[in-house]
Amino acid sequence: MTHPENAAEFLKDAQKSKWHDETLWFVRDKRDKVSKGIPEWEQLRELASGIKDNVLANLASYLEEFEQNATKNGIIVHWAADSEEHNRLVLEILQKQNCTAVVKSKSILTEECHLNPYLEKQGIEVVDTDLGERIVQFLNQPPSHIVLPAIHLKKSEISELFHEKLHTEKGNEDPAYLTQAARVHLREKFFGAKVAITGVNFGIAETGEFVVCTNEGNADMGVHLAEVHIACMGIEKILPRRKDLGVFLRLLARSATGQPITNYNSHFRSPSHGKEIHIILVDNGRTAQLAREKFRNSLKCIRCGACMNTCPIYRRSGGFSYNSTVPGPIGSILSPGLDLKKHSSLPFASTLCGSCTDVCPVKINIHEQLYEWRQEVTKSQGDFAKGLSMKLANGIFKSPLAYKISGSLMRNALKSLPNSLIYHPLNVWGKKRNLPDAPKESFKQWYQKNRS
Amino acid sequence: MNSREKILSTIRSLTLEPKTLPDIPNFSNSGNLVERFTQSISDNKGEVLTKSEFDAWFSAANFSKVISLSAQFSALATLSLPEDPHDLESLEVAILDGQFGVAENGAIWLEDTQLGLRALPFATEHLVVVLDRNLLENSMHQGYEKIATAHSGFGLFLAGPSKTADIEQSLVIGAQGARSLRVILI
Numbered sequence: 001m002t003h004p005e006n007a008a009e010f011l012k013d014a015q016k017s018k019w020h021d022e023t024l025w026f027v028r029d030k031r032d033k034v035s036k037g038i039p040e041w042e043q044l045r046e047l048a049s050g051i052k053d054n055v056l057a058n059l060a061s062y063l064e065e066f067e068q069n070a071t072k073n074g075i076i077v078h079w080a081a082d083s084e085e086h087n088r089l090v091l092e093i094l095q096k097q098n099c100t101a102v103v104k105s106k107s108i109l110t111e112e113c114h115l116n117p118y119l120e121k122q123g124i125e126v127v128d129t130d131l132g133e134r135i136v137q138f139l140n141q142p143p144s145h146i147v148l149p150a151i152h153l154k155k156s157e158i159s160e161l162f163h164e165k166l167h168t169e170k171g172n173e174d175p176a177y178l179t180q181a182a183r184v185h186l187r188e189k190f191f192g193a194k195v196a197i198t199g200v201n202f203g204i205a206e207t208g209e210f211v212v213c214t215n216e217g218n219a220d221m222g223v224h225l226a227e228v229h230i231a232c233m234g235i236e237k238i239l240p241r242r243k244d245l246g247v248f249l250r251l252l253a254r255s256a257t258g259q260p261i262t263n264y265n266s267h268f269r270s271p272s273h274g275k276e277i278h279i280i281l282v283d284n285g286r287t288a289q290l291a292r293e294k295f296r297n298s299l300k301c302i303r304c305g306a307c308m309n310t311c312p313i314y315r316r317s318g319g320f321s322y323n324s325t326v327p328g329p330i331g332s333i334l335s336p337g338l339d340l341k342k343h344s345s346l347p348f349a350s351t352l353c354g355s356c357t358d359v360c361p362v363k364i365n366i367h368e369q370l371y372e373w374r375q376e377v378t379k380s381q382g383d384f385a386k387g388l389s390m391k392l393a394n395g396i397f398k399s400p401l402a403y404k405i406s407g408s409l410m411r412n413a414l415k416s417l418p419n420s421l422i423y424h425p426l427n428v429w430g431k432k433r434n435l436p437d438a439p440k441e442s443f444k445q446w447y448q449k450n451r452s
Numbered sequence: 453m454n455s456r457e458k459i460l461s462t463i464r465s466l467t468l469e470p471k472t473l474p475d476i477p478n479f480s481n482s483g484n485l486v487e488r489f490t491q492s493i494s495d496n497k498g499e500v501l502t503k504s505e506f507d508a509w510f511s512a513a514n515f516s517k518v519i520s521l522s523a524q525f526s527a528l529a530t531l532s533l534p535e536d537p538h539d540l541e542s543l544e545v546a547i548l549d550g551q552f553g554v555a556e557n558g559a560i561w562l563e564d565t566q567l568g569l570r571a572l573p574f575a576t577e578h579l580v581v582v583l584d585r586n587l588l589e590n591s592m593h594q595g596y597e598k599i600a601t602a603h604s605g606f607g608l609f610l611a612g613p614s615k616t617a618d619i620e621q622s623l624v625i626g627a628q629g630a631r632s633l634r635v636i637l638i
């Protein structure tokens with residue numbers, strides 16, 4: 001299914017889609033307020049972008065430095081060229097521990113690699129421990145937003161789900177009550193798990209440590225109780241120096257949810273006595289994206305989700321409409337690099353308004369890259385319907401007489417044509433939009449009357 | 453060729469324009485550090501208390517399972533630190549010393565030495581951090597400057613209690629970790 005088809009499905013529930021739109025805009029608004037409290041905000045974005053530019057220009061040597069320091073600290077470093085290898089490495093570690101149940105905190109990378117279904121096929125129970133992720137996992141759904149995984153669901157739906165899965169009271173929709181039920185359920189899992197999996201927000205070349213940020217404390221509950229910690233990290237998550245974290249931690253949570261920092265920011269440098277930390281460095285298409293000059297700096301992304309919250313298309317079409325692990329504007333420039341055919345409608349899921357670029361904490365030129373991907377998609381497949389209308393327009397603009405006649409025709413058509421013809425299914429722009437009132441006269445006629 | 457070599461050699465085969473690593477300015481900021489820190493902790497849904505306010509809360513609550521790694525509050529402990537973090541399951545209160553705090557966001561730095569067990573500040577029902585009011589930094593930049601060469605197996609910038617807004621964006625305090633954070637400024 002293409003993005004417009006999926007979006008149409010999402011928009012069928014008008015009340016819910018309106019709530020989705022307004023709620024995400026509220027998060028965007030919080031981001032604006034908190035960022036305006038930092039006088040050096042724009043300077044921080046500039047710095048973050050510059051640091052990431054330097055990382056991408058020296059990625060191989062930073063990765064080696066990271067590996068060397070992490071190894072020195074007693075962390076076991078693995079490398080995975082693709083998702084299959086990543087999943088196999090995780091499985092091997094679990095098998096060595098005779099582990100059949102694992103707790104996992106939020107990791108977009110493991111979603112990208114489809115780790116859960118892979119492990120489940122091998123008979124391993126995977127429990128996602130972020131509340132939003134646990135909710136969507138119960139529903140066999142992927143997250144619909146990278147920071148707010150269950151933002152597409154209403155509390156009535158979650159209440160219904162928890163009644164079935166966690167035996168909460170039927171009809172009790174109180175978020176505090178439901179969260180408490182999840183707390184009891186998840187703490188039981190934490191205290192029983194031998195291995196915990198986490199993602200990685202930042203890996204520091206200089207020290208070989210890595211940082212994981214959460215508000216719920218679920219990553220830490222998992223890893224500090226388990227014997228073995230497996231951290232899955234995309235190779236682009238490297239930062240050169242520990243002090244670079246000062247810049248990125250100031251930007252991340254403020255951009256994501258409008259809070260000054262996440263409540264837990266854990267720095268893992270070496271395992272506790274008698275325990276193990278494994279880190280898997282994953283490529284899975286990242287070196288290919290690094291090779292694409294026009295799209296290279298999409299790898300600066302720190303997964304804050306600000307571009308989703310601000311995007312007029314994302315807010316009104318929902319995360320699932322993108323059918324891509326990372327939805328929204330950033331996903332629409334990352335995913336075509338992984339599979340151009342599958343994701344060919346995504347670069348068009350944008351008004352090119354540039355709001356994503358404006359809020360991006362690492363200054364990725366997202367809307368320009370969306371435009372560039374459109375050229376790539378068109379080159380690869382062509383678009384006949386649009387081609388025809390462009391040819392028609394070309395003819396009209398070439399001839400002054402045709403232009404004059406067509407203008408007057410359109411003004412009358414907008415007034416007198418029945419809605420069924422204007423809002424016909426082929427006119428996608430007529431969906432959920434009202435056409436403007438047509439002016440009575442053309443500009444030329446107005447000019448002749450008033451200025452000549 | 454193994455995946456390590458493959459990834460590194462693919463990157464090395466690309467022509468990448470050199471980019472200098474920018475210096476990070478100090479971004480000094482005026483303002484009362486204690487006031488800003490207190491406001492930040494409160495925004496993060498924690499609470500800053502004086503010692504007497506803490507005493508009043510603690511004695512009224514009548515806790516039976518308390519671990520204190522803070523020397524100043526060692527008299528309040530009813531349990532000593534276990535060897536196995538799984539024994540923390542029903543712990544009611546943990547009292548720890550913080551190394552320093554950051555005014556702009558309320559983040560408090562703790563390392564293995566302060567934590568005893570890494571699971572402690574997460575597994576406990578209520579967390580109390582004792583902090584010297586003279587050890588507040590302006591922003592994260594000064595914070596990282598302070599720990600530039602520190603070397604701990606685990607370090608944590610802790611800024612509040614466990615919280616979530618995953619159900620319809622309604623903020624709920626006490627997700628999976630500690631249900632409350634109280635900071636005693638002395």
